[in-house]
Each structure stands twice: as C-alpha cells, then as structure tokens.
Amino acid sequence: MQAQVLYTIGYEGVSIEVVIADLKQHDVKKLIDVRRNAISRKNGFSKTALRTACETANIEYVHMPELGIESEMRRGLKKNWEFLRLLDTYEKELLPKKESFLNELRTIVEKETCALLCFEAEPHLCHRSKLAAKLEKSSHLRVTHLEPAWDLASTYGGRVL
Secondary structure (H helix, E strand, C coil): CCCEEEEEEECCCCCHHHHHHHHHHCCCCEEEECCCCCCCCCCCCCHHHHHHHHHHCCCEEEECHHHCCCHHHHCCCCCHHHHHHHHHHHHHHHHHHHHHHHHHHHHHHCCCCEEEEECCCCHHHCHHHHHHHHHHHCCCEEEEECCHHHHHHHHCCCCCC
8 A cells, every 4th residue: 555645844934825836746635734823924824814825726724723732832932952842742742632633634634635734944843743753653644844945946946936
C-alpha cells in the first residue's frame, strides 16, 4: 500500500498568494488550520479571508482549534529553546489528551491530500510537526514539510513571488 502524503505548511514570511500557489503545486485538496485562534495580523490569514482564498483555489478549508496551543502558553516566548520546550510539553502532555481530535484528523488526512497550516516557517519550531509525526507513526502517512518561499522559487527560476 502506497503512503498518502500529509503536508505541513507555515505562512511566516510569505503572502497568501504564495501559500495557495504552493498548496496547488502539491495538489492539496484540504487545508487544515491547526491554530488555536484562526486570527492573524498578516493579511489573508484570518479565518474568513483564508477560507475565501482556499475556496477560490478549490481547496477545502477546515479549522481544528482543539489541536492548537493556548495563547497564554505561547505568550512571551522569544528564543528557540523556549519554543522547543513548549513543543515538548505539547507532545508529551497535551497531545495525549486530544486523542479524539487526533482520530478525527487522521480520518480526514487518510482520505485525500491535506496540509496542516500554522504560522511558523520552520516546522521544527511549530506544533504542526508534532501532530504530523504522531499521525505518521500511527498510519500509512508520509509527512512532507512545505517551505513556500523555497518551493516556488525553484518553480519560478529563483524568483520568490
């Protein structure tokens, strides 16, 4: 049995157009927003605008806030080691309490090509990598972390859109 691909993507440092283009390039059918709060100061990434951009591109948008990290846990973190410590807590203490939501997510991502979305450009500094790894261990998924700026630069001869 061939593994279904599960993508992850962060929008830090890129526009909504670049993210959507990268999702389309990888034939993503469903974008699963795993932010606790689907709001952003970055244009195009709040829930309604993101849903509209996805629908325009024929990508289904799903928000699963239960898999996000509470704002108060992220507040004040500045250094990479602080984020890594939070991700360790997320993986070891919070994720085990979210098994029903993980099962729901697993059911969705095993059916079609999906991408998990959060803010951070670097997947190892984002909880989406922990979610993806947990799903990969317990299913026939193969995880690939997209890097929109680099993915599209290679497509467009080194130019970032």
